[in-house]
Amino acid sequence: MRLFTLMTSSLALLAAPALAEDVFPAKLAGHAFLPAASFVDAPADAPKDAAVSGKFTGKTRNETPESVEGDVGATYGGHKTGLSLPFHGQPVQGMSGFAMNRAEDGSWYVLTDNGFGSKINSPDALLTFHRMQPDFQTGEVTRAETIFLRDPDHKLPFRIAYEGTDSRYLTGADFDPESLQFLNGEVWIGDEFGPYIIRATADGKVISVHQTMLEGEALQGPDTPGVTVPAQPGVDFRVQRSGGYEGMALQPGSNLLWAMLEKPLLAATGEPEGDFLRVMTFDTGKADWTGDSYRFKLAEGAKAIGDFNFIDETRALVIERDNGEGDAAKACADGATDLSACYPMPARVKNIVLVDTASIDAEGYIRRIGHINLLDIADPDGKALEGMKPEAGNFTFPFFTIEDVARVDDTHIMVANDNNLPFSGGREIGKAANNEFLLLDVSELLAAK
Template sequence: MKNSLFLLSAAAIACAAPALAEETFPATLAGHAVLPAMTMVAPPADAPRDAWISGKFTGTARNMVPMSAMGDTGKLHGNRATGIALPFIGQPLQGFSGFAMDRAEDGSVYALTDNGFGSKANSPDAMLFFHRIAPDFATGKVDVKETVFLRDPDFRVPFRIAYEGSEGRYLTGADFDLESLQLVDGSLWIGEEFGPYLLNVSLDGVVLGVYPTMADGKELKGADNPAVSATSVPGTDWKSQRSGGYEGMALQPGTSKLWAMLEKPILGDDGKPEGDFLRVMAFDTASKDWTGEMFKFALAEGATAIGDFNFIDDTHALVIERDNGEGDPSLKCDGAPAADCFPEPALHKWIVLIDTSDVDADGFVRRIGHIDLMDIADPDGVARLDTDAARDLTGKFTFPFFTIEDVMRVDDTHILVANDNNLPFSSGRKLDAAADNEVMLLSVPELLSAK
């Protein structure tokens, strides 16, 4: 694990990921809680008035009329209406894009909301925040105990932010795309995608530091890095793909070390992805510097990205591996996209167990096995929502969402898993309704004990 980011032999970089022969472990639904899609939060009192109407820039021109533009699933998923219109009054609580491994003092879970509406360009009025949440599986509700908005009063962000001239200097989705977080020694560390950067923030939301990705003395930049322009050359001026930054970031127990996992393969000097694997790099929160350690996570066939990454002990960790699909595969469109079918349904939605102490000569971490989130047993009828499907799902539960971005260990036999609902652009559970934020408790003793 001492390989540095770019000092790899040409043969190692060019080699294909190792063949994946791993066991599929069972998963049983033990709890299900739902936060309705249309859940809003008021901006802080000192936030710019602009923040009170969010999502004004998701169309081709500014739209100031609340709830006037129907959300849809986009071209990839058939442009189906989701039943929720933009712009919003207030800020959408939105989808959760990361769980911290360690809980708050009261036992609640630190959960991160991403950058807003899907891109840097359309999210300048989407505020950035994290929460403390407590899913109640007895009632099926998710209690949002606290929402903390990020702000930069001390000018730690090295570039101009969207609300630069405001007194509060709150951060927005035009500044950072937040995707992963960890609690370390009383403050939060956040992995983001634009830079890609690591952010250190206090528990009351103040930015303490912004750290670019450094490897071999060079900064690894992404397509949306502030230093990148329209004339920048992919593979030369920037190597991290758009929406390919730190989707997962795990804190290694008993250490001050964060392992930050890129969502997509980086680009080689030729501007093409270097292979079907993701780089995972180590950052020491004590020294506030990159250590040079690195390993590679091989994507299985059918996977396009990862959603989250968290340790369960000193060396074993869970990684959410996914495709770009949403919706039950039994309703796959037969021909052109239509309102009653999914053109690209969910097929590959796995949670993979890896052993970070076992890295081969080419830098690939060992994959031990996985559970399939499209094949969860529900013999006791724990599920609280029905799923549109042209097949009998009695006794079975599925998680057919485009982006599943949260996983953490609960105890020796259970994990928490949640989705990012991309409000109001994703569905999955229903053909014609925006996805809710769902949190599920899974019983997976075989997965957690596998070696």
């Protein structure tokens, strides 16, 4: 049943622990997936090192392909995932952003993240984006093209992993790309390490790199080139690790990029400055920051965001999430010591929020209109694919990182997950998560003002 509650932008309610807002229904209209074990060969002119990826995900170098099985980590139960590192080729995984504008053939521009989760373990993971086309009739996702990012003109202001090569392909040791937009034949990418905005040609050549500015200050994180240890959080850097641009929306008409940090900035104390995220605007025409910034209020229990895309000139969709993974129906009992068949930290908060950027209050908060719950998706037509349906109840999307959302038409949106290959499960214990794509009928949400 739809819940009707009062939405207000008053400062008093914004200071409250949770925001009251409409919760809209979502119905599964289509389900497709790209298998977790999907790989592409490195380009012929890439260093030989890139032929096998994931060699540095352990404590020491490992050059024996498929010799160490991935697992989800102790926090999530230590479940194995069935896929072993290193990999032959480059994984087509970690769907970390949809571009709002599609390619001429109707396919979607989809971004792959930095590789294996950190700057240290991803120096042999090439940075890519793709053109993909999910078929919600067959349940398959076709990869039409993969584009590799490179810096042949030495535009980056720091040394890259493949510095001494002619091709100068970029890797996960250079950037952590998490958001993508396509405009006038060029791509704009939001990075987490800098955080930076990267401008590149449609075939992946870097044109320029832009450092983040907020209120006249250059924002830095612990992985920003030039930040050295020991460093004091909140003083030497304010952006949390893995807290850069997870969402970067392209505003129709203005062509402004609204770049949203994944996590709250750090205050001088080293603690988060609040339960809100900073949003800065970047003028693509001038290739510079506007100087304007705003705030996105996180719902109670949410820790971060996953993607951010406009649906018209002022309204946009934001994915907000907790750090949980797995269906709460299979949560581990309190005090359980055997975690082999349960989720110790299941998914609890996985929302897609509709916001209105034309409605900003006196403190800079963007108005939240309402949201859908990705853990409560109706499936009356049986669209969920076999092997991915819950044992009981509505369909859920219980992944740790859900990082892709875009409007498809007046009534539908598309959502996909970042499967953190091979370190995330979520759908089935003991099995690496696939790259799932959902087509959702959310007509009431898209019509809301």
